[in-house]
Amino acid sequence: MESPELTGAPPVEPPIFEKSRPGHRGAEVPAAGVETPPVAELLSGAALRAAPPALPELAEPQVVRHYTRLSHLNHAIDLGIYPLGSCTMKYNPKVNDELAALPGFAALHPYQNPSEVQGALELMWELERSLCAVTGMHRATLQPSAGAHGELVGILMIQAYHRDHGGENRDTVIVPDSAHGTNLATATMAGYRVRELPSSGRGLIDPGALQAALTERTAALMLTNPNTLGLFEEDIIEISRLTHEAGALIYYDGANLNAIMGKARPGDMGMDVVHMNLHKTFSTPHGGGGPGSGPVAVGGTLEAYLPLPLVDRRDDPGAGPYFYLECDRPRSVGRVKGFYGNVGVLVRAYAYILRMGGEGLRRASEDAVLNANYLRARLCDLYEVPFDRMCMHEFVASAARQKQETGVTARDIAKRLLDHGVHAPTIYFPLIVPEAMMIEPTESEDLASLDRFADLLRDIDREARREPAMVTEAPHTTPVRRPDETRAARQPMLRWRS
Amino acid sequence: MSYLPHTDADREAMLAAIGVSSIDDLFAPIPAQLRAGKLDLPPGLCEAEVRTRLETLAARNQVCGSASFLGAGCYNHFVPAAVRALIGRAEFLTAYTPYQAEVSQGTLQHIFEFQTAVCELTGLEVANAGMYDAPSALAEGAFLALRHTRREKLVISAGVHPEARQVVATYASGPGFAMTEVGLDAISGRTRLPDPNQLAGTGALLAQQPNFFGVIEDLTPLAEVAHAAGAMLVVMQNPMTLGLLATPGSQGADVALGDVQVFGSPMSFGGPSAGYLACRQELLRQLPGRLVGQTLDLEGRLCYALTLQAREQHIRRAKATSNICSNQALNALAATVYLALLGPAGLRELGEVCVRRAHYLQAGLLGLPGVQSAYSGPFFHEFALRLPGNAAAFAEAMRARGVEPGVPLGRFDPAFADCLLVAVTEMNTPADLDTYIAAARDGLSGGA
Numbered sequence: 001m002e003s004p005e006l007t008g009a010p011p012v013e014p015p016i017f018e019k020s021r022p023g024h025r026g027a028e029v030p031a032a033g034v035e036t037p038p039v040a041e042l043l044s045g046a047a048l049r050a051a052p053p054a055l056p057e058l059a060e061p062q063v064v065r066h067y068t069r070l071s072h073l074n075h076a077i078d079l080g081i082y083p084l085g086s087c088t089m090k091y092n093p094k095v096n097d098e099l100a101a102l103p104g105f106a107a108l109h110p111y112q113n114p115s116e117v118q119g120a121l122e123l124m125w126e127l128e129r130s131l132c133a134v135t136g137m138h139r140a141t142l143q144p145s146a147g148a149h150g151e152l153v154g155i156l157m158i159q160a161y162h163r164d165h166g167g168e169n170r171d172t173v174i175v176p177d178s179a180h181g182t183n184l185a186t187a188t189m190a191g192y193r194v195r196e197l198p199s200s201g202r203g204l205i206d207p208g209a210l211q212a213a214l215t216e217r218t219a220a221l222m223l224t225n226p227n228t229l230g231l232f233e234e235d236i237i238e239i240s241r242l243t244h245e246a247g248a249l250i251y252y253d254g255a256n257l258n259a260i261m262g263k264a265r266p267g268d269m270g271m272d273v274v275h276m277n278l279h280k281t282f283s284t285p286h287g288g289g290g291p292g293s294g295p296v297a298v299g300g301t302l303e304a305y306l307p308l309p310l311v312d313r314r315d316d317p318g319a320g321p322y323f324y325l326e327c328d329r330p331r332s333v334g335r336v337k338g339f340y341g342n343v344g345v346l347v348r349a350y351a352y353i354l355r356m357g358g359e360g361l362r363r364a365s366e367d368a369v370l371n372a373n374y375l376r377a378r379l380c381d382l383y384e385v386p387f388d389r390m391c392m393h394e395f396v397a398s399a400a401r402q403k404q405e406t407g408v409t410a411r412d413i414a415k416r417l418l419d420h421g422v423h424a425p426t427i428y429f430p431l432i433v434p435e436a437m438m439i440e441p442t443e444s445e446d447l448a449s450l451d452r453f454a455d456l457l458r459d460i461d462r463e464a465r466r467e468p469a470m471v472t473e474a475p476h477t478t479p480v481r482r483p484d485e486t487r488a489a490r491q492p493m494l495r496w497r498s
Numbered sequence: 499m500s501y502l503p504h505t506d507a508d509r510e511a512m513l514a515a516i517g518v519s520s521i522d523d524l525f526a527p528i529p530a531q532l533r534a535g536k537l538d539l540p541p542g543l544c545e546a547e548v549r550t551r552l553e554t555l556a557a558r559n560q561v562c563g564s565a566s567f568l569g570a571g572c573y574n575h576f577v578p579a580a581v582r583a584l585i586g587r588a589e590f591l592t593a594y595t596p597y598q599a600e601v602s603q604g605t606l607q608h609i610f611e612f613q614t615a616v617c618e619l620t621g622l623e624v625a626n627a628g629m630y631d632a633p634s635a636l637a638e639g640a641f642l643a644l645r646h647t648r649r650e651k652l653v654i655s656a657g658v659h660p661e662a663r664q665v666v667a668t669y670a671s672g673p674g675f676a677m678t679e680v681g682l683d684a685i686s687g688r689t690r691l692p693d694p695n696q697l698a699g700t701g702a703l704l705a706q707q708p709n710f711f712g713v714i715e716d717l718t719p720l721a722e723v724a725h726a727a728g729a730m731l732v733v734m735q736n737p738m739t740l741g742l743l744a745t746p747g748s749q750g751a752d753v754a755l756g757d758v759q760v761f762g763s764p765m766s767f768g769g770p771s772a773g774y775l776a777c778r779q780e781l782l783r784q785l786p787g788r789l790v791g792q793t794l795d796l797e798g799r800l801c802y803a804l805t806l807q808a809r810e811q812h813i814r815r816a817k818a819t820s821n822i823c824s825n826q827a828l829n830a831l832a833a834t835v836y837l838a839l840l841g842p843a844g845l846r847e848l849g850e851v852c853v854r855r856a857h858y859l860q861a862g863l864l865g866l867p868g869v870q871s872a873y874s875g876p877f878f879h880e881f882a883l884r885l886p887g888n889a890a891a892f893a894e895a896m897r898a899r900g901v902e903p904g905v906p907l908g909r910f911d912p913a914f915a916d917c918l919l920v921a922v923t924e925m926n927t928p929a930d931l932d933t934y935i936a937a938a939r940d941g942l943s944g945g946a
Contacts, residue, residue: 006792006793006794006800008794008798008799008800009797009798009799009800010799010800011607011799011800011801012603012799012801013607015607015610015611015614016611016838017611017614020841024841025839025840025841025843025844026578026580026838026839026840026841026844027578027836027839027840027844028844029840029844029847029848029851029924030851030924031851032850032851032854032855032928033855033927033928034854034855034858034928034931035858036854036857036858036861037857039742039850039853039854042853042854042857042876043714043742043743043853043876043878044876045714045875045876046714046743046744046876046878047716047717047718047743047744047749048742048743048744049621049740049741049742049743049744049745049748050744050748052741052842052843052845052846053615053618053619053740053741053842053845054618054842055615055618055837055838055840055841055842055845056837056838056841057841057842057843058838058839058841060578060580060839063580063835063838063839064580064583064584066838067584067587067608067831067835068584068587070603070604070607070608071584071587071589071590071604072589072604073601073602073603073604073607074589074590074593074601074602074603074604074605075589075593075598075601075602076588076589076590076591076592076593077588077592077593078588078589078591078592079588079589082594084594084597087594089594091501092591092592093501095545095548095549097586097591098549099548099549099552099553099556100766101582101764102552102553102556103556103561104553104555104556104557104558104559104561105556105559105766105767106764106765106766107561107562107563107574107764107765108559108561108562108765108766108767109562109566109568109572109574109765109767109768109902110572110765110767110768111568111570111572111905111909112560112562112566112568112902113894113897116559116560117559117560117767118558118559119554119555119556119557119558119559120555120559120767122555122558123552123555130539133537133538133539134537134539136534145630145631145634145769145770145824145826146630146822146823146824147823148811148821148822148823148824149630149634149822151821152669152672152821155672156668156671156672159671159672160671180811180812181810181811181812181813181814181815181818182811182812182821182823184811184815184816184818185811185814185815185816185818185820185821186821187816188816188817188818188821189641189669189672189673189820189821190672190673191672191673191674192672194816231527232527232528234527234529236529236532237529237531237532260528261537262534262536262537263525263528263533263534264528264532264533264534265532265534268532268534269532283501285591285592285828286592286593286594286595287585287590287591287593287826287827287828287829287831288590288591288593288594288595288596288602288604288605288827288828288831289594289595289596289605289609289627289628289788289823289824289825289826289827289828290628290630290770290772290824290825290826290827290828290829291769291770291772291824291826291828291829292824293770307668308664333668333671334664334665334667334668334671335633335661335664335665335668336634336665336668336669337630337631337633337634337665337769338571338572338631338632338633338634338659338661338662338665338757338768338769338771339571339572339661339767339768339769340767340768340769341768341769342769342770343766343767343768343769343770344764344766344769344770345769345770347552350552351548351552353539354540354542354543354547354548354551354552355501355542355543355544355545355548356499356501356542357539357540357541357542357543358536358537358538358539358540358541359536359537359541359542360499360501360502360542361537361539362536362537363499363502364499364501364502366521366524367502367504367509369521369524369525370504370509370512370513370516370521370524371512373512373516373518373524374512374515374516376516377515377516377517378515389527390518390523390524390526390527392527414598415598415600418598418600418601423594423598423601424598426597429812443501443502444501444502444503445503446503446504446508447503447504447508447511447512473796475600478600478601479600479601479603480599480600480603480795480797480799480801481600481795481796481797481799482600482795482796483599483600483793483794483795483801483802483803484793484794484795484796484803485793485803485805487793487794488791488792488793488803488805489791489805489806489807489808492782492789492791492805492806493791493792493793494610494613494624494625494782494789494790494791494792494805495610495613495614495617495624495625496610496611496614496792
């Protein structure tokens with residue numbers, strides 16, 4: 001690849017555009033098979049493109065090889081542990097992919113008559129009930145495409161509630177400083193000002209500090225529980241009372257729901273709205289960045305504001321249940337996405353819940369918490385764990401000691417892990433822990449895998465002391481080594497050019 | 499439970515290593531009064547039982563076949579087996595967002611190729627890694643234009659899909675952006691040019707191409723009036739048309755977006771798919787979502803990394819361009835593979851097949867008594883008809899004859915109760931078209 005801005009050694013696999021050879025084709029198109037005037041005449045009055053798009057021209061084998069080779073450059077949960085904190089990279093059961101691909105789900109058009117899609121609607125209705133059972137909430141929308149999308153829906157519902165209850169002047173959302181960046185961005189996107197709440201010395205929300213921050217301008221508190229330090233908010237009942245007394249509502253970021261299934265329910269904690277990540281807690285594959293699904297469940301306060309449409313059920317005497325899409329909801333915030341949600345993802349999550357059952361989901365959370373605490377116990381002598389006590393499904397270690405004593409940073413340690421075919425933890429998040437390494441093993445890892453991961457981190461600590469260059473120059477064995485991100489940002493090359 | 503690898507002996511050993519005696523000890527931080535009882539869900543099933551249950555549900559749905567002419571934003575196109583095989587590869591399917599570039603070059607590179615393909619299709623300089631879908635991308639595209647122009651007003655064409663208009667309205671309700679509508683020309687079905695008063699202070703004019711009624715818009719004058727008022731033109735376009743139609747970029751659009759479901763994703767009852775979002779170079783810093791850039795690694799090798807992340811929520815937090823994180827990467831990959839298989843000639847030919855079959859069907863239906871074209875403007879592969887009676891009743895009668903004739907528009911607006919929106923793709927065979935015409939002739943003449 002040659003370009004005025006960027007010349008380097010050949011990439012592992014050239015961009016597909018470079019492999020293009022004029023005249024090659026990887027797919028045929030049927031003949032029109034009908035007598036019509038020429039296309040140019042049919043489209044007269046429409047502006048036509050002057051030149052064809054420069055898409056690649058290759059036969060099918062060459063296309064398949066290109067993308068298969070690219071696939072070899074990825075780490076994936078099917079290859080090994082993927083302990084990204086807050087991402088819940090658990091195993092994605094194979095049967096779920098097959099079920100989502102059944103023509104009875106995959107070949108449905110969203111505008112078919114409801115009588116023709118009763119199975120799909122029943123599945124959605126049942127899934128909604130299951131998610132409400134797990135969260136202890138009343139109803140849920142399955143529409144949001146992702147967690148962040150769910151956050152926006154939840155905050156817009158809170159806004160609509162305040163509008164209906166004389167709270168138009170409530171213009172602020174309180175967010176703990178340990179929060180995911182999406183929480184702040186969501187609040188801003190919905191037109192709110194954000195007030196950050198410092199965490200207590202125990203890594204939790206301090207009810208006193210919260211009380212001081214709550215005013216008649218507060219619309220909502222957004223919190224994550226267990227929080228991003230992997231700690232359960234022990235004062236959650238007090239937090240809920242204080243917030244509601246101030247006339248504000250609570251948004252519960254359910255990114256970490258995998259810790260508490262069958263153990264505790266946001267509804268019982270007094271939460272008003274909760275989003276779930278089906279691609280985390282409910283095992284649907286991440287796909288390298290989606291599609292996910294971020295259903296949002298609400299208590300009675302917000303039910304009227306759920307987006308359109310909801311799947312409802314009618315039981316006529318003498319007939320079986322009939323499922324339909326309810327659009328007549330005058331206080332709804334409206335639509336948030338085309339059609340009804342990422343149904344292919346919903347099918348997978350529903351199959352997972354059926355497979356696990358209530359008992360299996362509880363077991364999954366128990367093993368997830370067990371695995372995290374086991375790793376914490378195996379690492380806390382070498383790596384600082386700033387809030388070292390029982391964690392939930394993840395914990396945050398710090399490489400501050402390693403950095404101070406050896407110059408090796410959390411990033412270096414992460415990169416060195418890659419040399420061993422192991423994915424790195426989430427690093428430099430949450431922001432309140434220096435040199436943070438946020439580790440979430442999930443319940444899918446067996447003891448051997450956990451031990452290997454712990455051993456590697458222990459070995460890397462030793463390496464940092466004896467031979468730090470092995471760590472600071474890592475990775476050594478990956479397809480590429482430390483892309484120059486500064487250069488990528490300063491001279492953006494965002495598309496291929498011949 | 500076969501997804502959970504521990505034996506009880508493993509659990510005991512691990513509890514001992516942690517220094518606690520039971521699983522319950524691990525959950526001690528949860529206040530006692532919050533400890534939930536048993537989850538109110540049925541007991542788990544084995545894989546065979548789950549399969550049976552889901553197959554039973556699937557069997558209660560009627561699969562959309564070649565005699566279906568439903569469209570309106572979701573289209574039945576052929577998906578080559580190679581697309582399914584490649585996106586089904588576990589290395590793509592079970593990977594996370596490419597945060598560690600060294601072990602994510604596969605995902606990063608296919609996103610870079612997607613960005614390139616979108617730029618080529620739209621005639622715009624920059625495209626991001628993907629959005630949730632077209633309607634949410636339209637809302638994000640509108641917000642992008644408002645950030646750039648520092649204005650707070652939107653004007654949206656009545657030719658934009660009514661549900662997409664609702665999505666934009668929902669997004670706009672948060673920050674309180676004003677939105678007004680500009681109607682369609684009653685004859686052509688094209689968006690009327692908004693008058694300067696309506697455009698004063700507007701940051702973005704939003705249009706759809708072809709519009710909801712299937713009419714191909716003339717974007718150039720829309721761009722001119724928008725620009726004259728200091729607004730940007732934001733165009734939501736079915737990318738299947740871009741093998742033939744002039745690019746939005748060449749007609750003055752500042753932002754183009756749409757849905758790549760048509761490129762290799764099944765309809766799946768409306769999701770998942772992926773949106774695309776492209777813009778002019780000068781809007782780059784306002785673009786939401788992920789971007790992959792080419793760079794060099796330590797050894798000077800060309801490679802890829804997520805870039806310009808200072809726009810994004812995980813770095814910029816409250817000041818991010820959007821809260822969006824995911825890019826529907828797998829659906830974007832399906833589109834990239836699909837376009838690589840088709841190539842420029844395949845995309846043009848496929849468009850031509852759709853155009854010719856759609857015009858053949860329309861001509862056949864217009865020959866029936868009382869059937870009229872709703873609008874006279876040029877169309878691609880979707881068109882609106884005005885029927886002599888209620889379109890929903892007609893559709894029901896047609897379904898009884900084995901034809902799903904299109905989307906009755908009364909569901910969106912009672913004023914269009916006699917209108918039917920008909921989409922034709924390469925999946926509708928010439929025989930299906932003739933069957934449709936014959937059944938419609940029968941149905942309209944009162945035959946049962």
